[in-house]
Amino acid sequence: MSAAPQKPWRQRLGPVHTWVGIVLGGLLFAVFWMGTLSVFDREIDRWMMPATRLASPAGPTRLASPAGPPRLDAIAPLAQSLVPAGARQWRVDWATPRTPVLRLSWQTRDGQRELRYLDPATLAPMADPGTLGASGFFFPFHYGLMLSWNDLGKWLVGLAGMAMLVLLVSGVVIHRKLFADFFTFRPRKRLPRSSLDLHNVTGVLGLPFHFLITLSGLVIFWAVYFPQAHQGVYGSGAKAKAAVQAEGYGRYRPNATPATPAAPAKPLASLDAMAAQARARWGPGAEPYFVRVWKPGQADSYVELRRSYASEVSMNLDQLYFDAATGEFLHQFQAAPAMAVQRFFSGLHFIQFEHPLLRGLYFALGLSGCVLIATGQVFWLAARRKAAAPDARWRLVEALAVASTTGLIAATLGFLCANRLLPQHAQWGATDRPGLELLAFFVLWSLALAHGLGRAMQAWREQAWAIAALAASALLLNAVTTDAYTRVTTPWAVWGVDAALLALAATAIYAARRLKARGLAT
Template sequence: MERTFSKSMAWLHTWAGVSIGSLLFAIFWMGTLSVFDLEIDRWMMPQTRLAPAAQPLSLDRIAKAVAPQVPAGAAQWRVDLPTAREPVLTFSHRDSKGQATTGLLDPASLAFIPEQGTEAGSGFIFPFHYSLHLKWMDLGKWLVGVAGMAMLVLLVSGVVIHKKIVAQFFTFRPRKRLQRSALDLHNLSGVLALPFHFMITLSGLIIFITIYFPAAQQALYGSGEKAKAAFTADAYGRFKRARANAPGTLGSVDGMLARAEAEWKGGHPYFVRVFHPGDANSYVELRRSYAGDITMNLDQIYFDAASGAVLHRFEAGPVMTVQRFMSGIHFIRFDHWTLRWLYFAAGLSGCVLIATGFLFWIEGRRASHAKKGLAGVRVVEGLAIGSVSGIMLATLAFLLANRVLPLDAAWAGVARAQLEMGAFYLAWVAAFAHAWLRAGKAWSEQAWAIAALALLAVLSNWIGTGDHPLRTVGTGLYAVAGMDAALLAAACVAVLAARRSAGRSDG
C-alpha cells in the first residue's frame, strides 16, 4: 500500500511538473523580478534617477502644482508620494468617463518629468506575474490560480516521494552526468527554500480569494454590481458622496495631513486623492503608508475638501486584516533590504527548481524515447528551453529595447511602450521556435545569447545615460548600480551554462 501510494505521488509529481512547468516558470521568473520592480523602473526611466526628497513635502504646494493639469469635470486626481525606492511624485487623474492619465513630477522642483515611454518593471513585469496580461474574464488570474494549486501539489508530492530529504539537502554533485546533477540541484533548491515556496504560493492564492471563491462574499452580499459595491465598501473602506454640481474650493491639505498623522499616531500617508475636484461636495482621501509594516493596511481617512472636517475613517476588520497581512508577505512592499534580497534569492531558487525538474525529466527519457521513435522529449525540451532561457531572452530584449529606442519612438501608430512589449513577445516566440529547430544546441546557443544581451544592456545604459557602474555607485544611484550588477552576474552565469551545455551536446 505504501509503495503504491509513493508511486502515485511520483507519477503526480512528474506529470504535474511537465504539464504546468512552463507556466510556473514564467510566474516565478516575473515574480522574482518584481521583488525589485521599482529598481527596474529607475533603470528603465533615466530621468527618474533622483535623489530622495531632502525635506517634508507640502501637500498644498503639490495640489497647486498639479491643479492646472486636472481637466474640468474630472472625477478625481491622485498623487502618490515619493519613497526611498521611488523618488518621484506620481500624478494621475480620471475624467468623467473613467479614462486615466498619469505623469511624474520631480519632488524638489514640482516640475513634470517628460513622458518616459515605458511600462517598465511596475507596469509590465509586476502585472505579468499575477495576470499574464490576459484581462478577458480575468483569464490570466485564473491561469495563475491553477498554476498555484499545481505548485502546492508539486511541493506536497515532492516531500512525500523524497524520503531522504535531509540527506538530499547536503548532496550536490555538479561534475556528475547532467541527469544526476540536475536531480541533486532540484532537490537542493526545493528543500532549501521549501517554506518560502509554500508560503509564497499559498499567499498568492489567498490574495485573489474573491476571484477564485466568490461564493463566500455572494453568500452574504448577493450578486450584481450593487452587491459588489457593498462588499467593496465594507471590506476595503470605499467612501462616496455625490457631486453637488456647485462650485467649491480645496482647503489646506497640509491641515488634513496633520490631522491624519495625529490619528495614525505618527503614521504617514503614501497618497492623497481628491474626488470631484472643484465641486462643493469635493472630498479628500489620505491612505496610511505601510512601508514600515508587513500588513498592507487599509487605514484611510476622508475629509471634506473645503472645511477639512473628517467625513469617514476606515480600518480593516479582522478577516481583511489577515488577507492584507498575507498580501504584505507576498508583495513585500515594506522596507527591509535584507529580507528583500532573501526573497529574490528564494524566488531564483524556485526558478532553478522548475528548470532542473525539466532537465531531469528530459535527460532521463532522452535515450528511451529515441529508441522508440517517440517525440515526447523533443516537445518537452522545446517547451523547457522556450519557457526557461526563452523568457530570460525576452526580458533582456525588453530591457535592451528600452535603452535603444528614443523617447519619441513610434512605428505604424504603435507607441514606444508597446514597441518595448512587442520586443519582449517577439523574442519569446523566436526563442520557442529556435528551441524546436536547433535540437541539441538550443540550450547552449540561447545561453550565449543571454550573456550577449545582458552585456549589451549594461553597455547601452552606459552609452545612453553616462551612468556606468562605477559612477552609479559613487553617486548613490544604487538601484541602477544593482541592475547593472545583476545583468553582469547573469552574463557570467549564462557563459558558464553555455559552456556546460555545449560540452554535453558535443560529448
C-alpha cells in the same frame, strides 16, 4: 481471487509530481521569474527611467525630500492645471527612497488612467519616461499574464499556484532522503544526476518560502478564486460587488449633493492640514503615503488619505476622508479582523515594507524557485532522452520548456535592451514607445519558441549564449546611453541592476560551456 495490493503513496504520487510539473512547469516558471524580478521592480524602474535617477536632497531650497512628506498645498494648483476637467479623481503618491519622484495620476471620465512624474525638489513635471518599466510590466505579468479578459490571467496564475502546492507536497512525499538531499549536489555528474541534485537542493532549501509565497498569492485573490465566500452573504451583481469592496477594502462615498449652477464648487481646502489631522488620528510615527481628491472641481468633492505600511508587514487599509472644501473630517476606515489577515498575507507576498536585507533574501529564494522549476524540466527531458528516441510530442515539450525558461529570460533582457535602444519618441504606426518595448519582448519570446522547435537540445546551449550576449549588451547600453558611470549621484539601484546583469551573463556563459562540454544527452 485476492485484489492486487495498492502501491504506496510515494509511488502513487510520483506520476502526479511528474505530469503536473511537465504540463504547468512553463507557466510556473513565468510566474516565478516575473515575481522574482518584481521584488526589485522599483529599482529596475530607475534603470529603465534615467530621468528619475534623482539625487538625495541637499540644501534648504528643496520643497520636498524623496524620503519625506511633500508640500501638498504647493502641488494642488499644479495638479488642478494638469488634470483635465471632469476627471473622476486625481492622486499624489509620496516620493520614497525606492521611488525618488512624486507621482501625480488621474482617472478621466471614461476610465482612462494617466500618470505624470514630478521632481520633488521643484515640483516641475518631468518628461514622459516612455516606458511601462518593471512596475508597469513585470509586476502585472506576474499576477495576471497581461490577460484581463474575464480575469483569465489571474485564473491561469491561480491554476499555477495550485499546481505548485501539489508539486511541493508530492515532492516532499516522494523524496525519502529529504535531509540528505539538502547536502547532496554533484555538479560534475552527468546531466540527469546533476540536474536532479540541484532540483532537490533548491526544493529543500526554499521549501518554507515556496509554500508560503504560493499560498499567500492565492489568498490575495480570494474574491476571484472563491466568490462564494462573499456571494453567500452579499449576493451577486454590481451592487453586491460594490458592497464587498466598501466593507472589505474601504470604498467610501459620502451622501451626494448634486452640484447646480447656483452651487458652484468651492476652492480646495488645505491638504497639508488634512495630512496633519491624519497623522494625529493615526498616532505617533504614522504617515500617509498618498492623497486622492475625488470628484475634483465639483461641489461634493472629497479627499482620501491612506496610511503608509512601509514600516510594517501587513498592507493595512487604514483610510481617512475629509470634505474637500472645508477640510472637515468625514469618515475613518479600518479593515475588519478577517480582512486584516488577508492584508497580512498580502504584505508577506508583496514585501512593500522597507527592509533591504529581507528584500534581497526574497529575491534569492525567488531565483531558487526558478532553478527548482527549470531543473525539474531539464531532469525529465534528459532522463527521457536516455530512455527512448525523441518523437514529435517529446520535441514539442522540449521546445516549450526551452521557450519558457531560457527563452523567457532572453526576452526579458531584450525588453531591457529595447528600452535603451529605442529613441525617446519612437512610434510605429499606432504603437508608441512602451508598446514597442512590449513588442520586442513578445517577438523575442516567439523566436525562442521557434528556435527551440528547430534546434531541439542544441537550443539550450545556444539560448544560454544569447542570454549572456543580451545581458552584457544591456549593461553596456546603460553605460553608453545614460550618465550612470559619469556622475557621482547615480542611485545604487542602477548599479545593482547592472551587477545583476553581469552575474547573469557570467552564469549563462558557465552554463553554455558546461552544456557544450558534456552535452544534454549524457
